Amino acid sequence: MVLENKLGITDSVELAKTEEKVSKKRAIELFESGYLNSLEAGTFKTLAEIHKYLFEQIYDFAGKVRTVNIAKGNFRFAPVMYLQAALEGVEKMPQSTFDEIIEKYVEMNIAHPFREGNGRSTRIWLDLILKKELRVVIDWSLVDKDDYLMAMERSPIKDVEIKHILKQALTEKIDDREVYMKGIDHSYYYEGYTIYKTKEL
Secondary structure, X not given: OOOOOOOOOOOHHHHHHHHHHHHHHHHHHHHHOOHHHHOOOOOHHHHHHHHHHHXXXXXXXXXXXOOOOEEEOOEEOOOHHHHHHHHHHHHHOOOOOHHHHHHHHXXXXXXXXXXXXXXXXXXXXXXXXXXXXXXXEEOHHHOOXXXXXXXXXXXXXXXXXXXXXXXXXXXXXXXXXHHHHHHHHHHHOOOOOOOOOOEEO
16 A cells, blocks of 8 residues: 555655655755754644654645554554544653653654654654753664664553663764764664555554
């Protein structure tokens, strides 16, 4: 199944490549324009703005809460009927310590508010919170993708593992574009169109 898109692409591989190219270009613009730093850290409105900025050239649903139930592998994300309440709950979570911020990130991942592109958007959202609250960000090049994926899958039950993995990768290079872009690069291993594709239910 190929997601309906503004570009009329009907081949999943072509769509994946185009999406990667466009979203990376937009991510750089988001960073360099200074717009990202003007957004309020930790709100759903900010996450929606990030998602819209990255994907509005490709999808009509950019920045909009999904209207279908989705899963990745055996994991089902928050059902549509509870999604709005889940997002409101996440937004109210505290974000003054590293542990609180990662707990908030885990809950937003469980919500998975968009039809596609959640990982990229939410990692930028996470780094913005860390940057504004603690003056650090994650250097995603130091995060093993397999370890991260497994830890995120287990995080709804036990978040100690994902906290440990991300804590080891903290850096004070909060204004480094290369470090920032690693969060986008991190997606194209498991968020692509192979084994780990998000599917509708």
